[in-house]
Amino acid sequence: MKDLSGKNAVITGGGSGIGRGMALAFADAGMNVVIADVELSAAGAVQAEVEKLGVRGLAIETDVTKADSVEALAEAAYRELGAVHLLCNNAGVVTFGTIDQLTRADWSWVLAVNLHGVIHGLQAFIPRMKEQPGEKHVVNTASTAGMWPHPALAPYVASKYAVVGLSETLRMEGTGYGLSASALCAGNTKTKIVTSARNRLPEFGGPETTDEPAVEEAIQDGMEPEEVGRIVRQGVIDDLEYIWTHPDIRELADARLDAVRSSLDEAQKRNA
Numbered sequence: 001m002k003d004l005s006g007k008n009a010v011i012t013g014g015g016s017g018i019g020r021g022m023a024l025a026f027a028d029a030g031m032n033v034v035i036a037d038v039e040l041s042a043a044g045a046v047q048a049e050v051e052k053l054g055v056r057g058l059a060i061e062t063d064v065t066k067a068d069s070v071e072a073l074a075e076a077a078y079r080e081l082g083a084v085h086l087l088c089n090n091a092g093v094v095t096f097g098t099i100d101q102l103t104r105a106d107w108s109w110v111l112a113v114n115l116h117g118v119i120h121g122l123q124a125f126i127p128r129m130k131e132q133p134g135e136k137h138v139v140n141t142a143s144t145a146g147m148w149p150h151p152a153l154a155p156y157v158a159s160k161y162a163v164v165g166l167s168e169t170l171r172m173e174g175t176g177y178g179l180s181a182s183a184l185c186a187g188n189t190k191t192k193i194v195t196s197a198r199n200r201l202p203e204f205g206g207p208e209t210t211d212e213p214a215v216e217e218a219i220q221d222g223m224e225p226e227e228v229g230r231i232v233r234q235g236v237i238d239d240l241e242y243i244w245t246h247p248d249i250r251e252l253a254d255a256r257l258d259a260v261r262s263s264l265d266e267a268q269k270r271n272a
């Protein structure tokens with residue numbers, strides 16, 4: 001989507017971190033922004049920042065784990081703005097622990113937010129966006145953890161691999177409807193992700209404190225979320241299938257692709 005000015009964006013998890021960074025980057029390009037978040041006060045603070053940039057901001061309390069809540073978000077966005085040109089399915093959370101340590105509630109919560117949250121976004125918005133004339137774009141926030149594994153993050157990794165696959169599929173299905181899609185494969189970004197259990201929903205065990213000093217240090221050494229927002233904005237303009245924030249992770253991507261290629265070589269030899 002080359003021309004962003006005057007168009008409308010909806011960002012889930014827009015009240016903090018990468019979602020806020022994207023809200024500011026898109027508002028700075030002249031887009032009106034709907035900030036959807038389970039934490040309404042955080043969404044309201046970002047709405048005020050967005051409005052200072054001279055565009056319209058809307059803060060809407062949304063729990064992406066609930067299909068009805070995301071449907072209400074879509075209804076409100078179309079009622080207030082008339083069209084949605086950019087959807088960022090960004091809300092996401094993390095739990096820490098090896099596979100033997102994780103509880104069923106850990107799995108359910110992370111998959112409910114990170115995977116079903118994206119599915120709910122697609123179900124609520126894609127039929128409307130397909131009918132809408134002109135260019136449309138969806139950015140689904142995945143992670144480097146959607147491309148290769150990270151120990152002690154199994155539910156997160158599983159959810160993000162799924163988000164990459166959803167994005168690739170949507171990009172194929174959008175052809176002919178002016179609808180494109182990108183997977184945001186972000187690396188460490190300075191956000192509140194480590195303490196995401198602050199918003200753990202009651203049905204998944206309720207809020208928890210997190211004690212992961214090493215991960216917290218790596219995240220606080222990460223990229224500024226405003227910079228991630230600007231990279232995403234350029235990725236939408238350039239219509240990239242994968243938006244990478246940290247190109248220095250290339251070796252890890254190459255290692256995964258090499259492993260896939262060499263196992264295919266073995267399979268070919270076996271079947272020759």
Ligand SMILES: NC(=O)c1ccc[n+]([C@@H]2O[C@H](COP(=O)([O-])OP(=O)(O)OC[C@H]3O[C@@H](n4cnc5c(N)ncnc54)[C@H](O)[C@@H]3O)[C@@H](O)[C@H]2O)c1
Nearest residue numbers: 013016017018038063064091092143186188189191192193
């Ligand atoms: N920070 C990183 O290093 C990093 C790296 C790669 C990908 N990501 C991804 O970026 C996305 C944003 O995370 P962040 O790092 O900005 O963290 P963050 O905690 O700062 O922001 C996440 C936002 O999502 C909201 N949220 C949580 N549960 C929700 C729900 N059920 N419904 C609606 N909103 C909900 C939170 O209230 C918060 O405002 C996530 O998908 C995360 O997996 C983060």
